[in-house]
Amino acid sequence: MTDRYAVIGNPIAHSKSPQIHAEFAKQAGEDISYAAILAPLNEFEKTVREFIAGGGKGMNVTLPFKQQAYAMCNELTERAQLAGAVNTLTFSGGKILGDTTDGKGLIRDIIGNLGFDIEGKSILVIGAGGAARGTLAPLLRCNPSRLVIANRTHAKAAELARLITPQDKKQKHIEAKTFEQLASEKFDLLINATSASLTNALPEMPKNIQLNQTFTYDMMYAKLPTLFMKFAKQHGAARVSDGLGMLVEQAAESFFVWRGVRPETKSVLIKMRAAL
Ligand code: ATR
Numbered sequence: 001m002t003d004r005y006a007v008i009g010n011p012i013a014h015s016k017s018p019q020i021h022a023e024f025a026k027q028a029g030e031d032i033s034y035a036a037i038l039a040p041l042n043e044f045e046k047t048v049r050e051f052i053a054g055g056g057k058g059m060n061v062t063l064p065f066k067q068q069a070y071a072m073c074n075e076l077t078e079r080a081q082l083a084g085a086v087n088t089l090t091f092s093g094g095k096i097l098g099d100t101t102d103g104k105g106l107i108r109d110i111i112g113n114l115g116f117d118i119e120g121k122s123i124l125v126i127g128a129g130g131a132a133r134g135t136l137a138p139l140l141r142c143n144p145s146r147l148v149i150a151n152r153t154h155a156k157a158a159e160l161a162r163l164i165t166p167q168d169k170k171q172k173h174i175e176a177k178t179f180e181q182l183a184s185e186k187f188d189l190l191i192n193a194t195s196a197s198l199t200n201a202l203p204e205m206p207k208n209i210q211l212n213q214t215f216t217y218d219m220m221y222a223k224l225p226t227l228f229m230k231f232a233k234q235h236g237a238a239r240v241s242d243g244l245g246m247l248v249e250q251a252a253e254s255f256f257v258w259r260g261v262r263p264e265t266k267s268v269l270i271k272m273r274a275a276l
Contacts, residue, residue, distance in 0.1 A: 073098030105250025
């Protein structure tokens with residue numbers, strides 16, 4: 001019997017996850033179906049439970065439900081606990097298991113697909129919402145020389161830096177800095193984890209930030225480069241990338257969590273890029 005999976009969100013119509021998972025399933029010879037389910041804003045839990053009752057095996061969770069998903073799990077992986085959010089649900093033995101694959105997806109894209117080695121590099125993450133939170137612990141685990149977080153509302157960045165503490169002695173503490181403190185500074189890697197690109201805006205950033213040797217990464221993606229990517233290019237960034245690879249890699253990690261098979265992602269990423 002075909003195992004049923006789905007992505008749940010609101011809105012959901014433009015989700016690329018069904019296409020990505022269909023590619024993975026074809027490639028791996030796995031007999032699964034993968035749908036997109038729109039949950040009313042106040043009926044997330046009810047919609048998930050209906051899917052489980054109908055025999056569903058697992059779900060990806062997207063905006064705005066990642067924290068609600070976290071709250072309804074019976075068990076959480078360590079990385080989901082650190083992220084405070086869940087994007088992958090597995091239904092097994094009457095229990096709901098919560099995991100998050102976003103951080104792993106980002107790291108695999110930056111290191112694996114884009115060939116940028118994070119170890120020993122200085123990193124600045126802008127933004128302190130859910131997207132930023134999920135990336136901090138995985139980035140720290142790659143042993144950067146510095147991991148700095150800055151946000152328009154500084155208190156949120158300070159709170160995240162306090163929440164995510166090093167897991168072993170080799171790892172540095174996360175530094176929360178104000179935009180003023182970072183004026184004219186330089187980093188090897190700059191990650192835009194704000195939601196600014198969603199509204200086609202350029203995020204507020206430290207003044208006069210030096211980008212000429214910086215790899216800049218926007219966690220968002222669109223057919224055309226985002227304003228953040230354009231800004232980085234205009235300021236001489238060494239390399240610029242959007243987050244489409246992260247999307248494909250987090251999906252691959254979810255597929256692995258569910259099916260125990262790690263799909264090949266390069267060809268899927270090329271297809272998704274062409275279809276943008
Ligand atoms: P989530 O649901 O992912 O947690 P959120 O709490 O809305 O989303 O967080 C989005 C992040 O993008 C926040 O860090 C937000 O900054 P504030 O905390 O100051 O609101 C950031 N953000 C959104 N638009 C921005 C902009 N134009 N410039 C800078 N930061 C922006």
